[in-house]
Amino acid sequence: MDFMTLLQVLESTIRLATPLLLACLAGLYSERAGIFDIGLEGKMLVAAFFSAAVAYQTGSVWLGLLAGIASSMALAAIHGLASITFRGNQLISGVAINFLAAGMTVLVAQDWFQQGGRTPSLIGGARFEPITLPFTEALADVPVLGPIYGGLISSHTILVYVAFAAVPLTWWILYRTRFGLRLRAVGENPESVDTAGVSVVGLRYAAVAIAGLLCGIAGAYLATALQAGFVKDMTAGRGFIALAALIFAKWRPWYALWATLLFGLLQAISIRFQNIPVGDFVIPVQFMEALPYILTIIILAGFVGKAIPPRAGGEPYVKER
Amino acid sequence: MEGQTETGRQATAAPSPEPAIELRGISKAFGPVQANKNISIRVMPGTIHGIIGENGAGKSTLMSILYGFYKADAGEIFISGRKTEIPDSLAAIRAGIGMVFQHFKLVQNFTVLENIILGAEDGALLKPSISKARKELRALANEYGLNVDPDAVVEELGVGMQQRVEILKALYRQAQILILDEPTGVLTPAEADQLFRILDRLRAEGKTIILITHKLREIMEITDTVSVMRRGEMTATVKTAETDPEHLAELMVGRKVLLQVEKAPARPGAQVLEIEGLSVTDDEGVERLKDISLSVRAGEVLGIAGVAGNGQSELLEVLGGMRAGRGKVRMNGQEIDLAIKYSDGKGRRARGIGHVPEDRQREGLIMDFTAWENMVFGYHDDAEYQSNRFLMDNAGIARIAQDKMDRFDVRPPNPRLLAKNFSGGNQQKIVVAREIERGPDLLLVGQPTRGVDIGAIEFIHKQIIGLRDAGKAVLLVSVELDEIMSLSDRIAVMFDGQIMGEGPADSANQIGLGCLMAGMGGADTQAMDGWRISEAAAPETPAQEG
Numbered sequence: 001m002d003f004m005t006l007l008q009v010l011e012s013t014i015r016l017a018t019p020l021l022l023a024c025l026a027g028l029y030s031e032r033a034g035i036f037d038i039g040l041e042g043k044m045l046v047a048a049f050f051s052a053a054v055a056y057q058t059g060s061v062w063l064g065l066l067a068g069i070a071s072s073m074a075l076a077a078i079h080g081l082a083s084i085t086f087r088g089n090q091l092i093s094g095v096a097i098n099f100l101a102a103g104m105t106v107l108v109a110q111d112w113f114q115q116g117g118r119t120p121s122l123i124g125g126a127r128f129e130p131i132t133l134p135f136t137e138a139l140a141d142v143p144v145l146g147p148i149y150g151g152l153i154s155s156h157t158i159l160v161y162v163a164f165a166a167v168p169l170t171w172w173i174l175y176r177t178r179f180g181l182r183l184r185a186v187g188e189n190p191e192s193v194d195t196a197g198v199s200v201v202g203l204r205y206a207a208v209a210i211a212g213l214l215c216g217i218a219g220a221y222l223a224t225a226l227q228a229g230f231v232k233d234m235t236a237g238r239g240f241i242a243l244a245a246l247i248f249a250k251w252r253p254w255y256a257l258w259a260t261l262l263f264g265l266l267q268a269i270s271i272r273f274q275n276i277p278v279g280d281f282v283i284p285v286q287f288m289e290a291l292p293y294i295l296t297i298i299i300l301a302g303f304v305g306k307a308i309p310p311r312a313g314g315e316p317y318v319k320e321r
Numbered sequence: 322m323e324g325q326t327e328t329g330r331q332a333t334a335a336p337s338p339e340p341a342i343e344l345r346g347i348s349k350a351f352g353p354v355q356a357n358k359n360i361s362i363r364v365m366p367g368t369i370h371g372i373i374g375e376n377g378a379g380k381s382t383l384m385s386i387l388y389g390f391y392k393a394d395a396g397e398i399f400i401s402g403r404k405t406e407i408p409d410s411l412a413a414i415r416a417g418i419g420m421v422f423q424h425f426k427l428v429q430n431f432t433v434l435e436n437i438i439l440g441a442e443d444g445a446l447l448k449p450s451i452s453k454a455r456k457e458l459r460a461l462a463n464e465y466g467l468n469v470d471p472d473a474v475v476e477e478l479g480v481g482m483q484q485r486v487e488i489l490k491a492l493y494r495q496a497q498i499l500i501l502d503e504p505t506g507v508l509t510p511a512e513a514d515q516l517f518r519i520l521d522r523l524r525a526e527g528k529t530i531i532l533i534t535h536k537l538r539e540i541m542e543i544t545d546t547v548s549v550m551r552r553g554e555m556t557a558t559v560k561t562a563e564t565d566p567e568h569l570a571e572l573m574v575g576r577k578v579l580l581q582v583e584k585a586p587a588r589p590g591a592q593v594l595e596i597e598g599l600s601v602t603d604d605e606g607v608e609r610l611k612d613i614s615l616s617v618r619a620g621e622v623l624g625i626a627g628v629a630g631n632g633q634s635e636l637l638e639v640l641g642g643m644r645a646g647r648g649k650v651r652m653n654g655q656e657i658d659l660a661i662k663y664s665d666g667k668g669r670r671a672r673g674i675g676h677v678p679e680d681r682q683r684e685g686l687i688m689d690f691t692a693w694e695n696m697v698f699g700y701h702d703d704a705e706y707q708s709n710r711f712l713m714d715n716a717g718i719a720r721i722a723q724d725k726m727d728r729f730d731v732r733p734p735n736p737r738l739l740a741k742n743f744s745g746g747n748q749q750k751i752v753v754a755r756e757i758e759r760g761p762d763l764l765l766v767g768q769p770t771r772g773v774d775i776g777a778i779e780f781i782h783k784q785i786i787g788l789r790d791a792g793k794a795v796l797l798v799s800v801e802l803d804e805i806m807s808l809s810d811r812i813a814v815m816f817d818g819q820i821m822g823e824g825p826a827d828s829a830n831q832i833g834l835g836c837l838m839a840g841m842g843g844a845d846t847q848a849m850d851g852w853r854i855s856e857a858a859a860p861e862t863p864a865q866e867g
Contacts, residue, residue, distance in 0.1 A: 177447060178445050181442070185435075185439050188429065188430060189429065191426045192428050195422070196414075196440025197412075197440050198411075319391070
């Protein structure tokens with residue numbers, strides 16, 4: 001594998017890791033507050049659709065992003081209502097959200113655009129364009145460094161930088177702010193928060209809302225930056241891979257970055273190397289496409305070690321009796 | 322200690338115009354259960370007020386109302402003479418009330434400092450709050466002798482230390498009124514003494530303390546005034562100095578209670594259980610039992626005394642088939658296989674071993690199952706509970722359960738209630754009824770009266786003695802020395818996984834046993850006739866602790 005191929009794979013890794021990273025951080029906020037969220041997938045999917053739809057109609061990708069975030073947060077509110085206010089089962093609520101999103105997006109897409117459940121292709125201002133960072137041209141002729149800076153670091157869309165900036169920001173919020181302390185506490189022992197005179201419900205809604213926001217960005221990224229429009233089921237299990245990455249990352253922001261980069265790398269490899277001949281036999285493309293998912297299972301089964309989830313995770317808070 | 326208590330009481334003798342806390346006509350119902358009925362109480366500032374009552378008398382409910390955890394159906398709360406609404410914990414904290422719950426409300430993987438500032442941070446950023454708390458903590462440590470490592474992670478602290486963190490949490494929030502709910506339930510005697518010294522100090526500083534307990538000795542030792550609760554009602558409020566334990570016990574249960582267990586002399590028969598060189602290594606590779614040898618005869622109670630965590634739990638678990646061990650254990654002369662991979666409670670029961678486990682809520686009962694189901698667990702394969710080869714005789718089991726509940730005075734006597742809906746004492750009665758009624762040759766009993774009210778204690782003790790008198794062997798493990806001394810015919814003291822000494826209960830004295838429990842020999846233990854003292858017991862100086 002030559003240098004340029006490597007660079008291409010890594011560049012593709014970053015682009016593919018971005019939605020995973022955003023979804024993983026979304027899950028991190030929610031689960032750190034004690035609300036399991038398997039509805040990451042569904043929230044991303046509605047955000048992908050509504051961002052593409054609104055961006056197409058208005059020609060403004062920013063309005064599309066806002067629409068995506070709004071739709072994702074609406075689903076997050078439903079999840080919050082079901083699991084916090086009505087103390088329902090968080091997994092069932094998440095499953096319902098995924099089904100709702102999968103069905104609703106295609107249905108509405110067909111009704112609005114009549115293109116078989118997809119949106120028309122986005123062009124021009126309806127898509128996020130790559131940003132060329134300063135000095136890219138100045139460094140372009142420098143060997144090694146030039147291509148790395150220009151190809152790997154520069155020329156991504158704004159949302160990629162937002163996703164990567166969200167990692168240190170999340171770390172800082174969790175471990176350096178009052179909100180973070182309370183958020184971590186409410187996922188570990190909500191009674192301690194309640195008896196300290198802080199609202200358990202308020203904190204958990206805040207966490208779920210942040211998860212909605214981040215999933216909204218992730219979905220919008222899929223439809224308006226990574227691709228040019230919405231396609232049926234375009235999240236393709238990314239929400240679940242993000243959950244796997246979250247466990248792999250032991251619910252920590254920096255680990256989440258490394259975990260999602262790893263999963264992004266696996267996806268990048270499977271796209272770049274499709275048919276690999278081994279002697280007379282050719283490893284089929286289907287196998288390469290399944291590889292990230294297979295490795296997800298292997299990593300979760302064997303390499304996570306002891307991952308302790310937030311102790312109050314998944315349990316609705318009810319005062320004694 | 323004595324002197325301090327005196328000064329504390331004198332300081333409070335000055336008449337204060339307003340009570341620190343006054344409750345008027347508090348009532349609270351949970352569904353059909355009236356937990357508190359028209360309760361009124363006045364507590365003067367700078368005093369320790371005890372609230373005593375059986376399990377389920379409504380003490381904790383009352384205090385949870387005062388702390389804003391529950392909302393009262395009726396009644397008024399006055400703090401320092403001002404009518405105060407306490408809809409939530411925040412309001413309680415603002416009114417200067419701090420509460421140390423029976424089950425601590427700490428975040429296990431947070432540091433002490435993080436736990437203390439949680440909810441009482443000074444700003445959106447943690448750093449200033451942490452450094453302020455660190456300073457404050459040092460001051461509180463000096464003032465009240467409450468030393469805790471501020472950077473320790475809570476789950477690595479012992480329960481005594483965790484309780485200190487809870488007290489510090491309240492003091493950090495400027496609490497003037499401190500409520501402690503059964504604070505000594507989880508503490509060793511030494512830790513309890515320490516706690517009382519701290520409470521004494523707090524009282525001397527003018528704090529008002531409410532102490533909820535069901536231990537009479539604690540009431541007599543530390544409180545200035547005491548209120549007695551029974552079945553949701555306040556039956557009396559008296560000055561501690563003007564009452565005595567028997568009187569309080571009577572107010573509590575509504576009838577005369579025998580604090581001493583009446584029993585005939587033991588008539589020991591054949592050896593039922595023989596333990597030879599039993600050792601246990603736990604999952605972390607720590608040796609919890611070190612070469613233990615013991616025997617229990619038919620018709621006698623062998624009591625295992627010791628501070629919690631010295632191997633007694635492991636001993637019960639090995640004998641009860643819940644944990645593997647090395648060495649020889651013979652039951653009625655037949656050797657038991659100790660090298661088990663999985664729990665084998667059923668195999669042990671088949672050998673005639675009944676087990677009332679230490680932790681009834683986790684090992685003795687399934688809390689979300691009904692009483693009648695719990696009444697047959699472990700014995701549910703017995704022929705008498707089956708209607709045919711495939712179906713269980715549920716109606717028959719329910720009848721049998723009803724009968725047992727009546728005879729063991731389980732309240733409420735409703736077999737269809739879930740186990741978790743019974744009070745601690747009644748849960749224990751269910752377990753005891755199940756195990757004793759099958760007439761085991763050997764009954765293993767762990768902490769039979771932990772968290773159990775006086776009425777139920779007396780009842781359970783009678784059942785254990787009754788089993789002994791029926792010619793069965795009993796192995797009793799308890800951290801309550803009184804219980805060991807009053808029930809046992811022979812006593813063995815465990816310390817650090819070893820037997821420190823063993824001998825007849827008649828000749829044992831409390832100080833001698835206390836020394837052995839701390840791993841010491843010495844003069845007091847030599848004075849106990851017929852006792853074999855282990856060489857591991859250091860002659861005078863205490864062995865290293867913990």
